[in-house]
Amino acid sequence: MDKKTEYQLDMADYTEDAPEHEKIRDLGDLSDIEKKLLHMAGIDASSRERLGSFLQKDNSVVHCSSGSDGAEILSTSAALEKYDGLKKYWWKAVEKTRDEYTSRVDSHRPEGYFIRSFKGANVRYPLQACLYMSEDRLAQDVHNIVVAEEGSTLNIISGCATGPEVRSGLHVGITEYYVEKGATLIFTMVHNWAEDMAVRPRSAAVVEDGATFISNYICLKPAKDLQMYPTAVLEGKDSVATFNSILMAAPGSRMDVGSRVILRGEGARGDILSRAVSTGGQIIARGHLLGETPGIKAHLECQGLILADKGLIHAIPELEARTEDLEMSHEAAVGKIDQAEIEYLMARGLSEEEATSLIVKGFLSLDIPGLPEDLRKELDEMVEKTGNAM
Secondary structure (H helix, E strand, O other), X not given: OOOOOOOXXXXXXXXXXXXXOOOOOOHHHOOHHHHHHHHOOOOOOOOOOOOEEEEXXXXXEEEEEEOOOOEEEEEHHHHHHHOHHHOOOOOOOOOOOOOHHHHHHHHHOOEOEEEEEOOOOEEEEEEXXXXXXXXXXXXXXXXXXXEEOOOOEXXXXXXXXXXXXXXXXXXXXXXXXXXXXXXXXXXXXXXXXXXXXXXXXXXXXXXXXXXXXXXXXXXXXXXXXXXXOOEEEEOOOOOEEEEEEEEEEOOOOEEEEEEEEEEOOOOOEEEEEEEEEEOOOEEEEEEEEEEOOOOOEEEEEEEXXXXXXXXXXXXXXEEEEOOOOOEEEEEEEEEOOOHHHHHHHHOOOOOHHHHHHHHHHHHHOOOOOOOOHHHHHHHHHHHHHHHXXX
16 A cells, blocks of 8 residues: 555454345435435435435445436446456456455455446436445445446446444445546545544546546545545546545544545646645645656645644645656645634624634635535535534
Protein backbone atom coordinates (compact mmCIF):
# COMPACT_ATOMS: atom_id res chain seq x y z
CA MET A 1 0.00 0.00 0.00
CA ASP A 2 1.30 3.43 -0.94
CA LYS A 3 0.02 5.38 2.06
CA LYS A 4 -0.09 3.58 5.39
CA THR A 5 -2.28 4.54 8.30
CA GLU A 6 -0.86 4.26 11.79
CA TYR A 7 -4.05 2.59 12.97
CA GLN A 8 -4.09 -1.17 12.56
CA LEU A 9 -7.23 -3.24 12.97
CA ASP A 10 -7.59 -6.73 14.37
CA MET A 11 -9.97 -8.26 11.85
CA ALA A 12 -10.53 -11.18 14.21
CA ASP A 13 -12.66 -8.81 16.27
CA TYR A 14 -15.41 -9.03 13.65
CA THR A 15 -17.68 -11.84 12.58
CA GLU A 16 -18.25 -12.92 8.99
CA ASP A 17 -21.54 -14.63 9.76
CA ALA A 18 -24.80 -12.93 8.88
CA PRO A 19 -28.27 -14.31 8.17
CA GLU A 20 -29.41 -14.60 4.58
CA HIS A 21 -31.89 -11.81 3.91
CA GLU A 22 -34.89 -12.23 1.63
CA LYS A 23 -35.13 -10.26 -1.58
CA ILE A 24 -37.53 -7.34 -1.76
CA ARG A 25 -39.59 -6.14 -4.73
CA ASP A 26 -38.51 -2.52 -4.37
CA LEU A 27 -36.96 -0.24 -1.77
CA GLY A 28 -40.42 0.94 -0.75
CA ASP A 29 -40.82 -2.40 1.06
CA LEU A 30 -38.18 -1.42 3.62
CA SER A 31 -39.19 -0.37 7.12
CA ASP A 32 -39.66 3.33 7.84
CA ILE A 33 -36.51 3.48 9.97
CA GLU A 34 -34.47 1.81 7.21
CA LYS A 35 -35.83 4.26 4.64
CA LYS A 36 -34.80 7.15 6.89
CA LEU A 37 -31.30 5.76 7.39
CA LEU A 38 -30.85 5.21 3.66
CA HIS A 39 -32.17 8.71 2.97
CA MET A 40 -29.36 10.12 5.12
CA ALA A 41 -26.96 8.27 2.84
CA GLY A 42 -28.44 9.81 -0.31
CA ILE A 43 -30.62 6.82 -1.22
CA ASP A 44 -34.19 7.50 -2.39
CA ALA A 45 -36.38 4.60 -1.28
CA SER A 46 -39.20 5.74 -3.56
CA SER A 47 -36.79 5.55 -6.54
CA ARG A 48 -38.77 8.36 -8.19
CA GLU A 49 -35.58 10.31 -8.82
CA ARG A 50 -33.46 7.29 -9.80
CA LEU A 51 -33.16 5.16 -12.92
CA GLY A 52 -32.09 2.03 -11.08
CA SER A 53 -31.33 0.71 -7.61
CA PHE A 54 -29.08 -1.81 -5.89
CA LEU A 55 -29.24 -2.77 -2.21
CA GLN A 56 -26.96 -5.15 -0.36
CA LYS A 57 -27.96 -5.90 3.23
CA ASP A 58 -25.04 -7.38 5.16
CA ASN A 59 -23.80 -10.06 2.73
CA SER A 60 -27.08 -10.53 0.82
CA VAL A 61 -28.09 -8.71 -2.35
CA VAL A 62 -31.78 -8.05 -1.65
CA HIS A 63 -32.67 -5.75 -4.54
CA CYS A 64 -31.27 -5.05 -7.99
CA SER A 65 -33.15 -3.31 -10.80
CA SER A 66 -32.62 -0.88 -13.66
CA GLY A 67 -35.17 1.30 -15.41
CA SER A 68 -32.78 2.50 -18.10
CA ASP A 69 -32.08 0.88 -21.46
CA GLY A 70 -28.71 2.62 -21.42
CA ALA A 71 -27.33 0.96 -18.30
CA GLU A 72 -27.36 -2.25 -16.32
CA ILE A 73 -26.96 -3.14 -12.65
CA LEU A 74 -26.02 -6.63 -11.53
CA SER A 75 -24.68 -8.18 -8.38
CA THR A 76 -20.98 -8.97 -8.53
CA SER A 77 -21.63 -12.70 -8.53
CA ALA A 78 -24.16 -12.42 -11.36
CA ALA A 79 -21.80 -10.27 -13.43
CA LEU A 80 -18.89 -12.68 -12.93
CA GLU A 81 -21.07 -15.52 -14.16
CA LYS A 82 -22.64 -13.61 -17.05
CA TYR A 83 -19.41 -12.09 -18.34
CA ASP A 84 -16.98 -14.98 -17.91
CA GLY A 85 -15.25 -13.66 -14.81
CA LEU A 86 -15.10 -9.99 -15.90
CA LYS A 87 -11.57 -10.66 -17.10
CA LYS A 88 -11.22 -7.18 -18.63
CA TYR A 89 -11.89 -5.45 -15.29
CA TRP A 90 -11.49 -7.81 -12.33
CA TRP A 91 -8.51 -6.61 -10.22
CA LYS A 92 -7.12 -4.57 -13.12
CA ALA A 93 -7.33 -1.09 -11.53
CA VAL A 94 -6.71 -2.16 -7.92
CA GLU A 95 -3.96 -4.63 -7.05
CA LYS A 96 -5.28 -7.58 -5.08
CA THR A 97 -2.01 -7.72 -3.10
CA ARG A 98 -1.98 -4.00 -2.30
CA ASP A 99 -2.54 -4.55 1.45
CA GLU A 100 -4.21 -6.85 3.95
CA TYR A 101 -7.66 -5.48 3.09
CA THR A 102 -7.45 -6.11 -0.66
CA SER A 103 -6.05 -9.56 0.07
CA ARG A 104 -8.96 -10.18 2.41
CA VAL A 105 -11.55 -9.28 -0.23
CA ASP A 106 -9.77 -11.37 -2.86
CA SER A 107 -9.84 -14.43 -0.63
CA HIS A 108 -13.48 -13.97 0.40
CA ARG A 109 -14.99 -13.53 -3.10
CA PRO A 110 -17.65 -11.19 -1.73
CA GLU A 111 -20.75 -9.63 -3.25
CA GLY A 112 -21.07 -6.03 -4.42
CA TYR A 113 -22.37 -4.39 -7.58
CA PHE A 114 -21.53 -4.20 -11.26
CA ILE A 115 -22.83 -1.05 -12.94
CA ARG A 116 -22.16 0.01 -16.51
CA SER A 117 -23.52 2.47 -19.05
CA PHE A 118 -23.61 1.20 -22.62
CA LYS A 119 -21.66 2.79 -25.46
CA GLY A 120 -23.06 6.21 -26.35
CA ALA A 121 -25.81 6.13 -23.70
CA ASN A 122 -26.68 9.35 -21.87
CA VAL A 123 -27.64 8.18 -18.38
CA ARG A 124 -27.75 11.59 -16.73
CA TYR A 125 -30.44 10.65 -14.21
CA PRO A 126 -28.65 8.80 -11.41
CA LEU A 127 -28.53 5.15 -10.57
CA GLN A 128 -28.21 4.38 -6.87
CA ALA A 129 -26.41 1.67 -4.92
CA CYS A 130 -26.49 1.11 -1.18
CA LEU A 131 -24.32 -1.07 1.06
CA TYR A 132 -26.24 -1.52 4.30
CA MET A 133 -25.25 -3.31 7.51
CA SER A 134 -27.90 -4.53 9.95
CA GLU A 135 -25.76 -6.90 12.07
CA ASP A 136 -23.54 -5.57 14.85
CA ARG A 137 -19.79 -6.37 14.69
CA LEU A 138 -20.11 -7.77 11.19
CA ALA A 139 -17.27 -7.63 8.65
CA GLN A 140 -18.85 -6.69 5.30
CA ASP A 141 -16.61 -7.27 2.27
CA VAL A 142 -17.62 -5.99 -1.17
CA HIS A 143 -16.06 -5.75 -4.64
CA ASN A 144 -17.67 -3.30 -7.06
CA ILE A 145 -17.01 -2.69 -10.76
CA VAL A 146 -18.23 0.48 -12.51
CA VAL A 147 -17.84 0.94 -16.27
CA ALA A 148 -18.76 3.97 -18.37
CA GLU A 149 -18.42 2.70 -21.91
CA GLU A 150 -17.17 4.83 -24.81
CA GLY A 151 -19.06 8.10 -25.28
CA SER A 152 -21.54 7.47 -22.47
CA THR A 153 -22.55 9.53 -19.46
CA LEU A 154 -23.14 7.78 -16.12
CA ASN A 155 -24.24 9.29 -12.82
CA ILE A 156 -24.17 7.12 -9.68
CA ILE A 157 -25.09 7.81 -6.07
CA SER A 158 -23.56 5.31 -3.65
CA GLY A 159 -24.68 5.30 -0.03
CA CYS A 160 -23.30 3.39 2.95
CA ALA A 161 -25.37 3.06 6.10
CA THR A 162 -25.83 1.02 9.28
CA GLY A 163 -28.99 -0.13 11.01
CA PRO A 164 -30.30 1.17 14.35
CA GLU A 165 -28.91 -1.83 16.27
CA VAL A 166 -25.40 -1.51 14.83
CA ARG A 167 -22.73 0.20 16.89
CA SER A 168 -19.57 -1.30 15.43
CA GLY A 169 -18.40 -3.28 12.45
CA LEU A 170 -15.89 -3.44 9.62
CA HIS A 171 -16.58 -2.44 6.03
CA VAL A 172 -13.97 -3.30 3.41
CA GLY A 173 -14.93 -2.12 -0.07
CA ILE A 174 -13.04 -2.52 -3.35
CA THR A 175 -14.31 -0.35 -6.21
CA GLU A 176 -12.77 -0.29 -9.67
CA TYR A 177 -13.85 2.41 -12.12
CA TYR A 178 -13.27 2.29 -15.87
CA VAL A 179 -14.08 5.43 -17.87
CA GLU A 180 -13.67 4.70 -21.55
CA LYS A 181 -12.91 7.06 -24.44
CA GLY A 182 -15.06 10.22 -24.36
CA ALA A 183 -17.19 9.01 -21.43
CA THR A 184 -18.16 10.87 -18.26
CA LEU A 185 -18.62 9.18 -14.88
CA ILE A 186 -19.90 11.14 -11.88
CA PHE A 187 -19.73 9.07 -8.70
CA THR A 188 -21.09 10.50 -5.44
CA MET A 189 -20.64 8.64 -2.16
CA VAL A 190 -22.43 9.57 1.06
CA HIS A 191 -21.55 7.87 4.37
CA ASN A 192 -24.00 7.41 7.25
CA TRP A 193 -22.07 5.05 9.52
CA ALA A 194 -22.50 4.06 13.18
CA GLU A 195 -20.13 5.74 15.61
CA ASP A 196 -17.79 2.77 16.18
CA MET A 197 -17.43 1.56 12.59
CA ALA A 198 -14.07 0.84 10.98
CA VAL A 199 -14.10 1.55 7.24
CA ARG A 200 -11.46 0.58 4.66
CA PRO A 201 -12.39 1.48 1.07
CA ARG A 202 -9.85 0.71 -1.63
CA SER A 203 -10.60 2.18 -5.06
CA ALA A 204 -9.00 3.28 -8.30
CA ALA A 205 -10.13 4.69 -11.64
CA VAL A 206 -8.66 4.29 -15.13
CA VAL A 207 -9.58 7.21 -17.41
CA GLU A 208 -9.10 7.04 -21.20
CA ASP A 209 -8.86 9.63 -24.02
CA GLY A 210 -11.19 12.61 -23.60
CA ALA A 211 -12.93 10.98 -20.62
CA THR A 212 -13.93 12.62 -17.32
CA PHE A 213 -14.09 11.09 -13.85
CA ILE A 214 -15.65 13.09 -11.00
CA SER A 215 -15.63 11.65 -7.48
CA ASN A 216 -17.68 13.36 -4.77
CA TYR A 217 -17.24 12.11 -1.20
CA ILE A 218 -19.39 13.36 1.69
CA CYS A 219 -18.92 12.16 5.26
CA LEU A 220 -20.74 14.30 7.84
CA LYS A 221 -21.42 11.37 10.20
CA PRO A 222 -17.95 9.89 10.51
CA ALA A 223 -17.00 6.38 11.47
CA LYS A 224 -14.65 5.88 14.38
CA ASP A 225 -11.83 4.78 12.10
CA LEU A 226 -11.84 5.64 8.39
CA GLN A 227 -8.87 5.18 6.06
CA MET A 228 -9.02 5.61 2.28
CA TYR A 229 -6.77 6.76 -0.55
CA PRO A 230 -8.54 6.53 -3.94
CA THR A 231 -6.46 6.96 -7.08
CA ALA A 232 -7.31 8.12 -10.59
CA VAL A 233 -4.93 7.19 -13.40
CA LEU A 234 -5.32 9.53 -16.36
CA GLU A 235 -4.07 7.29 -19.13
CA GLY A 236 -5.73 9.06 -22.04
CA LYS A 237 -5.14 12.26 -23.96
CA ASP A 238 -7.14 15.21 -22.55
CA SER A 239 -8.51 13.04 -19.74
CA VAL A 240 -9.82 14.72 -16.57
CA ALA A 241 -10.22 13.67 -12.93
CA THR A 242 -11.65 15.65 -10.01
CA PHE A 243 -11.91 14.56 -6.39
CA ASN A 244 -14.21 16.61 -4.13
CA SER A 245 -14.60 15.78 -0.44
CA ILE A 246 -16.45 17.18 2.56
CA LEU A 247 -15.38 15.74 5.92
CA MET A 248 -16.60 16.18 9.49
CA ALA A 249 -14.70 14.54 12.39
CA ALA A 250 -16.54 14.29 15.70
CA PRO A 251 -14.76 13.61 19.03
CA GLY A 252 -13.27 10.11 19.08
CA SER A 253 -13.17 9.67 15.31
CA ARG A 254 -10.06 9.22 13.15
CA MET A 255 -10.18 10.00 9.44
CA ASP A 256 -7.13 9.33 7.26
CA VAL A 257 -8.50 10.43 3.90
CA GLY A 258 -6.68 11.32 0.72
CA SER A 259 -6.81 11.25 -3.06
CA ARG A 260 -4.19 10.80 -5.75
CA VAL A 261 -4.21 11.69 -9.44
CA ILE A 262 -1.57 10.22 -11.76
CA LEU A 263 -1.40 12.31 -14.95
CA ARG A 264 0.04 10.32 -17.86
CA GLY A 265 -1.97 11.33 -20.90
CA GLU A 266 -1.13 14.34 -23.03
CA GLY A 267 -3.19 17.36 -21.92
CA ALA A 268 -4.52 15.60 -18.81
CA ARG A 269 -6.13 17.72 -16.06
CA GLY A 270 -6.56 16.88 -12.38
CA ASP A 271 -8.04 18.56 -9.29
CA ILE A 272 -8.25 17.51 -5.64
CA LEU A 273 -10.48 19.75 -3.50
CA SER A 274 -11.38 19.11 0.15
CA ARG A 275 -13.12 20.77 3.08
CA ALA A 276 -12.43 19.31 6.52
CA VAL A 277 -13.99 20.27 9.86
CA SER A 278 -12.93 18.85 13.23
CA THR A 279 -15.25 19.19 16.20
CA GLY A 280 -12.82 17.17 18.31
CA GLY A 281 -11.78 14.31 16.01
CA GLN A 282 -8.61 13.73 14.01
CA ILE A 283 -8.35 14.29 10.26
CA ILE A 284 -5.35 13.53 8.09
CA ALA A 285 -6.12 15.15 4.74
CA ARG A 286 -3.81 13.84 2.02
CA GLY A 287 -3.47 14.82 -1.58
CA HIS A 288 -0.96 13.67 -4.20
CA LEU A 289 -0.56 14.89 -7.77
CA LEU A 290 1.91 12.96 -9.92
CA GLY A 291 2.76 14.49 -13.28
CA GLU A 292 4.45 12.20 -15.79
CA THR A 293 3.81 14.00 -19.11
CA PRO A 294 4.61 17.51 -20.40
CA GLY A 295 1.65 19.84 -20.78
CA ILE A 296 -0.49 18.52 -17.95
CA LYS A 297 -2.20 20.80 -15.41
CA ALA A 298 -3.32 19.96 -11.87
CA HIS A 299 -4.31 21.68 -8.64
CA LEU A 300 -4.69 20.50 -5.05
CA GLU A 301 -6.60 22.45 -2.41
CA CYS A 302 -7.26 21.54 1.24
CA GLN A 303 -9.11 23.81 3.65
CA GLY A 304 -9.46 22.81 7.31
CA LEU A 305 -11.45 24.27 10.20
CA ILE A 306 -10.89 23.28 13.86
CA LEU A 307 -13.78 23.91 16.27
CA ALA A 308 -12.45 22.22 19.42
CA ASP A 309 -9.21 22.40 21.41
CA LYS A 310 -8.65 18.64 21.09
CA GLY A 311 -9.36 18.58 17.37
CA LEU A 312 -6.59 17.85 14.90
CA ILE A 313 -6.25 18.43 11.15
CA HIS A 314 -3.03 17.41 9.41
CA ALA A 315 -2.89 18.47 5.77
CA ILE A 316 -0.35 16.62 3.61
CA PRO A 317 -0.27 18.03 0.06
CA GLU A 318 2.22 16.44 -2.35
CA LEU A 319 3.29 17.50 -5.82
CA GLU A 320 5.55 15.15 -7.77
CA ALA A 321 6.85 16.12 -11.19
CA ARG A 322 8.71 13.59 -13.34
CA THR A 323 9.10 15.73 -16.42
CA GLU A 324 9.43 19.37 -17.44
CA ASP A 325 6.84 21.75 -18.91
CA LEU A 326 3.91 20.99 -16.62
CA GLU A 327 1.78 23.00 -14.19
CA MET A 328 0.92 21.71 -10.73
CA SER A 329 -0.04 23.79 -7.70
CA HIS A 330 -1.37 23.35 -4.20
CA GLU A 331 -3.03 25.42 -1.49
CA ALA A 332 -3.59 24.30 2.09
CA ALA A 333 -4.96 26.25 5.06
CA VAL A 334 -5.96 25.01 8.51
CA GLY A 335 -7.15 27.11 11.41
CA LYS A 336 -9.96 28.20 13.67
CA ILE A 337 -12.83 30.53 12.87
CA ASP A 338 -11.69 34.13 12.72
CA GLN A 339 -13.05 35.89 15.80
CA ALA A 340 -13.55 39.02 13.73
CA GLU A 341 -16.02 37.13 11.52
CA ILE A 342 -18.00 36.04 14.57
CA GLU A 343 -18.02 39.55 15.98
CA TYR A 344 -19.11 40.96 12.63
CA LEU A 345 -22.15 38.66 12.55
CA MET A 346 -22.93 39.22 16.23
CA ALA A 347 -22.97 42.98 15.59
CA ARG A 348 -25.81 42.28 13.15
CA GLY A 349 -27.98 40.55 15.71
CA LEU A 350 -26.79 36.92 15.74
CA SER A 351 -25.76 35.10 18.88
CA GLU A 352 -22.24 33.64 19.05
CA GLU A 353 -23.65 30.15 18.46
CA GLU A 354 -25.70 31.31 15.47
CA ALA A 355 -22.70 33.12 14.00
CA THR A 356 -20.48 30.05 14.39
CA SER A 357 -23.16 27.84 12.82
CA LEU A 358 -23.52 30.14 9.82
CA ILE A 359 -19.77 30.23 9.20
CA VAL A 360 -19.50 26.42 9.39
CA LYS A 361 -22.40 25.96 7.00
CA GLY A 362 -20.79 28.32 4.52
CA PHE A 363 -17.45 26.54 4.85
CA LEU A 364 -18.96 23.10 4.20
CA SER A 365 -21.06 24.22 1.26
CA LEU A 366 -18.52 23.24 -1.37
CA ASP A 367 -19.94 23.67 -4.85
CA ILE A 368 -19.74 20.09 -6.10
CA PRO A 369 -20.28 19.69 -9.86
CA GLY A 370 -22.46 16.93 -11.22
CA LEU A 371 -24.71 16.45 -8.20
CA PRO A 372 -28.38 15.73 -9.00
CA GLU A 373 -30.55 18.58 -7.76
CA ASP A 374 -32.50 16.42 -5.28
CA LEU A 375 -29.29 15.15 -3.69
CA ARG A 376 -27.88 18.68 -3.58
CA LYS A 377 -30.95 19.77 -1.58
CA GLU A 378 -30.57 16.79 0.77
CA LEU A 379 -26.90 17.58 1.37
CA ASP A 380 -27.74 21.24 1.99
CA GLU A 381 -30.17 20.04 4.66
CA MET A 382 -27.47 17.82 6.19
CA VAL A 383 -25.04 20.74 6.28
CA GLU A 384 -27.75 22.90 7.82
CA LYS A 385 -28.35 20.37 10.60
CA THR A 386 -24.60 19.94 11.11
CA GLY A 387 -24.10 23.65 11.45
CA ASN A 388 -27.02 24.00 13.84
CA ALA A 389 -25.50 21.30 16.05
CA MET A 390 -22.28 23.26 16.57
